[in-house]
Amino acid sequence: MHAALADVLVVPSLIVMVLLFGTVIRRLLGVRVGPVRTVLAAAVALGIVGPLLTALLPDPAAADLGTALLSFLLAVSVASLAAMVVVVVAEVVLPEGSVPGPVELWRGWRSRAARTRRYTQILRIAVRNGLGRFLRGRQHAGVASSGSRRDLARSLRRALDEGGVTFVKLGQQLSTRRDLIPAEFTEELTGLQDDAAPLPWEAVEAVLAAELGRPVVDAFAWLDPEPLAAASVAQVHAGRLVDGADVVVKVQRPGVAAVVDRDLDILLHLARTLEVRTQWGRSLGLLALAEGFAVALREELDFTTERSNLQAMAAALSTRPSRRVQVPAPHPTLTTRRVLVMDRLSGSPLGAAGPVLRALGPAGRREAATALLESALDQVLEHGLVHVDLHPGNVLVRPDGSLGLLDLGSVGRLDGTTRTAVGRLLAALGGGDSLAATDALLELVDRPEEISERELERGLGALLVRFAVPGTTTGITAFTAVFGLVTEHRLTVPPQVAAVFRTFATLEGTLTTIDPTFDLVAAAREAGRHRIARALTPRELRRSAEQELMALLPVLRxxxxxxxxxxxxVERGRLSVDVRLLADRRDRRLVTGLVHQSLLTVLGAVAGVMAVLFLDMPGGPQATDTIRLFDVLGYGFLVISVVLALRVLVVVFREERP
Known part of the structure; x- marks a missing residue:
């Protein structure tokens, strides 16, 4: 009966002992200990305490109560110290959080299995397109030549195109970052086409019914089953609302969000690994670039973001109605995360608008191109909006010369400081002032710790001389040269600033499609002069002075x-300066942590010295018949010394973790 009861109570007793032991270790070491490490440490302690008691008390029946009690406490203390050493060693080898626990492993095995399958698929795509030799970690001298880089860029474009929507979007994004990758890659990646086979009408109808919460026939008077265009993210259908308004319906492909999330998880994991293990990954800030790309792509998958972009762009364009540039108006009540309904703009896509452009004549074409350029400048410099995809496919031309802008899924936003710096840079470039251009450029980029501003100024001055001469090649060549200068001086371009350069680099091809004789740099310089002249009118000067005075008035009062x-x-001789030391909470926390660690180190060292002195001291009073008091005190100080030392070591190892 008693034996059976004891067997039943063994497991609960062990669980209680493990919990108590984990609590004690957590309190003594001052750190959180996971369940696996707690069980491991408790197993070590339980395995040690028995042999220690046997060694200290060979004959427990012959020992008095005091000796037995002190021997038990000593055995428990030594076993606990051994367990804490195990915890500290585990913290050094495998820091807490670096390895997922059993719960995380159980919850994430499906996602890891899917990621592994996707890894395998991506590797097969890379090897199939000739990229396998670059996956072995060796340097390849062959890519130093322009021809080798172009071959590699061609293989990379094919691999990205085969990789799917996320990698196509990544390639399109990289094609605009001339500050990061060579020109051969940007030229090749520009050819990536985001198209796909059309979805069957049944799948489109199911998405519409699920998102709108009603049958398609109740929401639309007519909807064309044949798509106007089909891309990897969504496809577009023409339709008509019940009230007779002609609309365009953009429908997201089923399952594309899950595919993008899986691929973004892989890209973020790869960027994090490269940034930790490679110098070039740290210098480029790969993780920040990947996170920015992930945010932008997820926003593009949320059609409510594009609806907001359309509304903001429409408000910005309405301030200059004379330019006759507009965007389609969205229908908020029919727009969800996966469905976007907007008015259908009439006109021909710029790439197929040859007859319309010829009918406009040279003057009309120049007027349309100028209106598009000034509209883009207004968006960037006044409203802080950046339409980053102003390529000919996203511009409509009407017979009267007015323009329509499409595809606002990716729109950048600039803060006031960045807008001012961009304006100063454009004004300096237009005026040929290399010093002002250098100052404005350094405000726009993330400058490294060491930079030769004089060399940067000379490089910008040479570019100004080169591209300011009438008749020289401008446009994309000028932007490429500026990006090359930025790369040469190891300047990191923030994504929102890169979006501005991308806009004007893409805009150059669109403007020359409208008017082949259009000079982007000269037109931008002329537009800048008009802006300066408009800013110097009595009305604008008065408004600017009133704004500055309103901001300065409280200070003047x-x-x-x-x-x-x-x-x-000063007259009374009481002038003093009051400086508050450690006013920031982070400074106080840092100093407090240093003081605590120093104090623990000193106390641990003192306790260790006291332990040695007591254990080495001969004679002395007896705590029991067989144990001296000095031995009890010596071992007690030894335990305290080891605990404090282990606590300091745990803190040190955790703070040094990268």
Whole structure:
């Protein structure tokens, strides 16, 4: 009966002991200990405490109560120290959080299996397109030549195209980053086409019914089953609402969000690994670039973001109606995360608008190109909006010369400081001022710790001389040269600034499609002069002065009183400077942590010295018949010393973790 009861109570007793032991270790070491490490440490302690008691008390029946009690405490203390050493060693080898626990492993095995299958598929695509030799970690001198880089860029484009929507979008994004990759790659990746086989009408109808919460026939008077265009993310259908308005319906492909999430997880994991293990990954900030790309792509998958972009762009364009540039108006009540309904703009896509452009004549074509350029400048410099995909496929031309802008899924936004710096850079480039252009450029980029501003100024000056001469090649060549200069000086371009350069680099091809004789740099310089002239009109000067005065007025009102106080303090000889040390909470936390670690180190060292002194001291009073008091104190100080040392070591190892 008693034996059976004891067997039943063994497991609960062990669980209680493990929990108590984990609590004690957590309190002594001052760190959180996971369940696996707690069980491991408790197993070590339980395995040690028995042999220690046998060694200390060979004959427990012959020992008195005090000796037995002290021997038990000593055995438990030594076993606990051994367990804490195990925890510290585990923290050094495998820091807490670096390896997922059993719960995380159980929850994530499906996603890891899917990721592994996708890894295998991507590797097969890379090898099939001739990229396998670049996956072995060796340097390849062959890519130093332009021809080798072009062959590699061609293989990369085919691999990205075969990889699917995420990798196609990544290639399109990289094609605009001339500050990061060579020109051969940007030229080749520009040819990536985001197209796909059309979805069957039944699948489109199912998405519409699920998103709108009603049958398609109830929401639309007519909807063409044949798509106007089909891409890897969505496809577009023409339709008509019940009230008779002609619309365009953009429907997201089923399952594309899950595919993008899986591929983005792989890209982020790869970027994180490269940034940790390679110098070039750290210098480029690969993880930040990948995270920015992931945010932009997820926004593009949410059609409510494009709806907001359309509304913001429409408000910006309405301030200059004379330019006759517009965007389609969205229908918010029929727009969801996967469905976007907007008015259908009439007109011909710019790539197929040859007859319309010829009918406009040279003057009409120049007027349309100028309107598009000034509209883009207004968006960037006044409203902080950047339409990053102003290629000919996203521009409609009407017979009267007015323009329509499409595909606002990717729109950048600029803060006031960045807008001002972009304006200063364009003005300096237009005026040929290399010093002002250098200052504006350094405000736009993330500058490294060491940079030769003089060399950067000379490089910009040479570019200004080169591209300011009438008749020289401008446009994309000029932007490529600026990107090359940025790369040469190891300047990191933030994504929103890169979007501005991408806009104007893409816009150059669109403008020359409208008017083959259009000079982007000269037109931008002329537009800048008009802006300066408009800013110098009496009305604008008065408005600017009123704004500056309103901002300065509170300071001016307090200034006389403060000057009087300062003069009175100086006259009385009471002028002093009050500096608050450690006013920031982070500074206080840092100093407090250093003091705590130093104090623990000193106390641990003192306890260790005291332990040695007591254990080495001969004679002394007896705690029991067989144990001296000095031995009890010595071992006690030894335990305290080891605990404090282990606590300091745990803190040190956790702070040094990258």
């Amino acid at each position: 307090r200034l006389p009183r403060r000057i009087d106080r300062i003069a009175d303090t």
